[in-house]
Amino acid sequence: MQQIFNFILKNSNKILFLLLLGTSLTLTIQSHSFHRSKIISSANFLSGGVYEKVNNLNEYLNLKTQNDELALENAKLKSILFNKKDTATAKALDSLKGVKLDDIIVSKVIHNSYNVYENYLTLNSGERDGVKPDMGVINSLGIVGIIENTSTNYSTVISILNKRTQINAKIKKSDHFGSLNWNGKSTGFVQLTDLPRLALIKIGDTIVTGGQSVIFPENINIGTIAKIYRDTQTNFYTLDIKLFNDMTNLGHVYILKSKNRQEVINLEKREKDE
Amino acid sequence: MNSTLLVNIFRFVLLLALQIIIFNNMNFLGYISPFPYILFIILYPVNGNKSALIASSFLLGIIMDLFSNSGGTHATACLVLAYFRPSIFKFAFGLSYEYQTIKLNDVITPQRFSFILLSVVIHHFTLFLLEAFQLTYILDTLITTLLSTVFTIIICIIIIYLIKPNKR
Numbered sequence: 047m048q049q050i051f052n053f054i055l056k057n058s059n060k061i062l063f064l065l066l067l068g069t070s071l072t073l074t075i076q077s078h079s080f081h082r083s084k085i086i087s088s089a090n091f092l093s094g095g096v097y098e099k100v101n102n103l104n105e106y107l108n109l110k111t112q113n114d115e116l117a118l119e120n121a122k123l124k125s126i127l128f129n130k131k132d133t134a135t136a137k138a139l140d141s142l143k144g145v146k147l148d149d150i151i152v153s154k155v156i157h158n159s160y161n162v163y164e165n166y167l168t169l170n171s172g173e174r175d176g177v178k179p180d181m182g183v184i185n186s187l188g189i190v191g192i193i194e195n196t197s198t199n200y201s202t203v204i205s206i207l208n209k210r211t212q213i214n215a216k217i218k219k220s221d222h223f224g225s226l227n228w229n230g231k232s233t234g235f236v237q238l239t240d241l242p243r244l245a246l247i248k249i250g251d252t253i254v255t256g257g258q259s260v261i262f263p264e265n266i267n268i269g270t271i272a273k274i275y276r277d278t279q280t281n282f283y284t285l286d287i288k289l290f291n292d293m294t295n296l297g298h299v300y301i302l303k304s305k306n307r308q309e310v311i312n313l314e315k316r317e318k319d320e
Numbered sequence: 321m322n323s324t325l326l327v328n329i330f331r332f333v334l335l336l337a338l339q340i341i342i343f344n345n346m347n348f349l350g351y352i353s354p355f356p357y358i359l360f361i362i363l364y365p366v367n368g369n370k371s372a373l374i375a376s377s378f379l380l381g382i383i384m385d386l387f388s389n390s391g392g393t394h395a396t397a398c399l400v401l402a403y404f405r406p407s408i409f410k411f412a413f414g415l416s417y418e419y420q421t422i423k424l425n426d427v428i429t430p431q432r433f434s435f436i437l438l439s440v441v442i443h444h445f446t447l448f449l450l451e452a453f454q455l456t457y458i459l460d461t462l463i464t465t466l467l468s469t470v471f472t473i474i475i476c477i478i479i480i481y482l483i484k485p486n487k488r
Contacts, residue, residue, distance in 0.1 A: 070395035077391020166389040
């Protein structure tokens, strides 16, 4: 017994180090697996509160760009309103029928990261405003990410600039779909993989969200094709997509509530069970 | 002894606040950011309590993780640095470092510089390795480590010169 105590006393530093190392490595590994640890996230009272204060200051510096974006959006909405006879815009409106005004929560990005492989945003609305995990987040230019964790007043968003993101996306004009992910290289580009070689594509084509996603409604803008890679081994394309959004400069965003989501998931689950 | 404790607590809070509010938003060229908050571990008294250093480094890292959504990467990197600090001391200052009265926040000599350099490299390499978490990104990790190390060291030296006690 005496010897055990002596051993512990002698190696107390080493034991403390190994104990804490085990804890932190567990947290690290958990954060890289799909089911993330819910403990260490910036959607909590302390970090959310600090980020909100800091963001209040930063907002003044971005007022000009935010105004420009709002003005652009206004102009676009007005052009839709005044040109209702145009068949092209009428179709676009029709396909966005899933999104109504009361399905949208307007929120603000209070913290944004884009310089690591797994990037997250923090928003200043949470469970109190009706935000739940797995809701889609977009802004006027295109998609931003998916809600990951929520607290009473804040929520974190897994950005499209994250190695673990996978979003169903398609070519606007032909409905061929693939999956959208990020290779961690540049903040302006994401990759569309598993697109069949049958699809007729050229540089500059628009990519939008696909109909298979239960998180995003169909036809939300993502970006344009910037580069095409042909894989000689398989029958698939890999594309570089230039994002419409500047992910390094985000202000107001919209959170989408999807009413049919639970229904679709339940249905698919029932089919799997049978 | 009591005043050293107070100075260290003050340093802990101040460096964390500076890191979160200012340095986390500095993204030079989009992906290089400095981490001068590890000055807390570097400037910790040479003959101070080692268990306290290890525990407080863990706390420092876990708070950083809380703010940057990074799981436990900062905590692990800080722990590794705190644990290997005595070995880096031995390497940089020679074997009998504990009997000398080393003050780190003073004019930069080659010995002090090599100590800071080694500490920053060890911390950053652990951090970026765990952040990428894949060996296929090893080249990217090394480049980011190198560039961020340069950035961090410049800012660390500026901070050391700023808080240097003006006795002379």
